[in-house]
Amino acid sequence: MTQSARRATTRAALLAATIDSLLAQGVAGTSTRGVAERAGVSQGALQHHFPNKAQLVEAALSASLVTSLEQLLAPPYDASSAPARAAELLDRLWHFHRLPLFGAVFEMLALAQQDPVTAERTAGTLDALLARIEDAAAAVLPDDPTRRTRIRLAVAAVRGAAAVETIPGAGGSDWDLIRRGLIDVLIGEAR
Known part of the structure; x- marks a missing residue:
């Protein structure tokens, strides 16, 4: 070797x-x-x-999350309608943000608020994930000048809802309601 x-x-x-x-x-x-x-x-x-530990954890999280996201976002998608494709994309994002590893991600987000080096590395990982999500969504959603903004809004909502889901006793995020609203946002009907 x-x-x-x-x-x-x-x-x-x-x-x-x-x-x-x-x-x-x-x-x-x-x-x-x-x-x-x-x-x-x-x-x-x-x-x-x-x-150091921060670099080790960030590298492991980044590699694992990128691999998981690419697997989850890989085609095919239901091609029958824009709402069906948007719903499937959201379901995949929801599943991704609820992987067991996200407990560590949320811990790193908290650490990043206090440590500039961790913040820079974590921001880089989040940006890389968002870019992959935007690429996947571009193949699924209608093309218009607001698509990137709509995708970012949906990702922020999914991340927030997933974070609430991790808090014991918080009552959950009502994902079904959020999902229905985000489908409209993603296909451009809720502007």
């Missing part, structure tokens, strides 16, 4: 171990030492790839 292949294998093991730790313990409970142990590598090897 070449050195490049070993590096790629180590990096992949570290990212997978980080995701496992985030799912089991959240951001606060994840440590670089624990991730190194899960991955079967030394602490030095981990630090060679990721100098």
Whole structure:
């Protein structure tokens, strides 16, 4: 195995171990030492790839979320009507934002409010995800000058509703009502 292949294998093991730790313990409970142990590598090897916990967590979340989003947004969509395609896009976005990993995402959003480096990295990840959502939506929704704004509005609403869903005792977000309104927004009937 070449050195490049070993590096790629180590990096992949570290990212997978980080995701496992985030799912089991959240951001606060994840440590670089624990991730190194899960991955079967030394602490030095981990630090060679990721100098600190924030970079490790951000890289793992970004890679995992991008992969999950691309899988969820991949065609085909129901081609029967614009409302059906919009509903399917929203359902996929709702499912994505309710993945178990989003607990860690919400923790990172809270950390980003206090740490400029985390904020910059988190913003980059969110921008990359939004760009992929916009690309997928462009193939599904009617083309007009307001489509990007409508997509961003829908994504913000889905993110907010998904965040409320994670709060015990908050009563839920009434996703069905939000979804019906967002279908109209996405197909351009609610301006």
